[in-house]
Amino acid sequence: MKKLFKAIAVAALVGAAYLPSAHAVPVGLELVLLVDVSGSVDSTEFGLQKTGYVNAFNSAAVQNAILGSQLGAIAVTFVEWSGNNQQSQRVGWSMINSVASAQSFATAINNSTRAFTGRTAIQDAMIFGSGLFGNNGYEGLRLVMDVSGDGADNDTSGCNTIANARCGRDIALAAGVNAINGLPILGESGLLSYYQSNVQGGAGAFTLAANSFSDFSAAVERKLVTEITNKTPEPGSLALVGLALAGLVGMRRRRRRNS
Structure with a gap:
């Protein structure tokens, strides 16, 4: 019961932060990128993951999606997360409404350093991310969080006595986030079904997987375009990911350090 009251209190505090300021800049989308840097992500994989985001915001596909989106502008922030007390905004809220501003955001990600290397607390990452929308200087038509990671939640918090992402997802949605999309690295x-059941949530939400860290760059570009244009992928295209997963399970098991 005490855990329940604590979760309700967290939701109330997060919800209160959603009140827009009088001088907020209107954008079509406010997007929180939540990036897993837990201990299972080694230095090479971390580099591939970060490069994926850099390449995406430097790509014509993402830039054109932004320019052609509602209001022709988005606000985005880049957050790294690991254990239940390990979340950090590595690049603060930035408005992207031109090729130059997209490139500047990509450069800021590239220049950032790794924040953590601990356990995996997806629930706390989502609660932290949902609290970033309030008083950020922007008022978006949609509030979306994008969660990428290579493993299931293995760290408990005040939100839940069981290490499961669902509690954090539900708090974020109750507080006003419109959609939470998953990008599991298989x-x-x-892991794919875990993200679909425990991370993905909200109207039009989806999970789009990367087969490996080497495939992450292409996956994150496609995912960002989908989020920005607000066009949910066709079910058939996501089913192809499931077939890829079936082949990978017998070939490769992710090591889980610090678990």
Whole structure:
């Protein structure tokens, strides 16, 4: 019961932060990028993951999606997360409404350093991310969080006595986030279905997987275009990811350090 009251209190505080300021800049989308840097992500994989985001915001596909989106502008922030007390905004809220501003955001990600290397607390990452929308200087038509990671939640918090992302997802949605989309990096058995059941949530939400860290760059570009244009992928295209997963499970198991 005490845990329940604590979760309700967290939701109330997060919800209160959603009141827009009088001088907020209107944008079509406010987007929080939540990036897993837990211990299972080694230095090479971290580099591939970060490069994926850099390449995406430097790509014509993402830039054109932004320019052609509602109001022709988005506000985005880049957050790294690991254990239940490990979340950090590595690049603060930035407005992207031109090729130059997209490139500047990509450069800021590239220049950032790794914040953590601990356990995996997806629930706390989502609660932290949902609190970033309030008083950020922007008022978006949609509030979206994008969660990428290579493993299931393995760290408990005040939100839940069980290490499961669902509690954090539900708090974020109750507080006003419109959609939470998943970008699992496959290798751990059952990770795709875990993200679909425990991370993905809200109207039009979806999960789009990367087969490996080497495939992350292409996956994140496609995912960002989908989020920015607000066009949910066709179910058939996501089913192809499931077929890829079936082949990978027998070939590769993700190591889980610090678990």
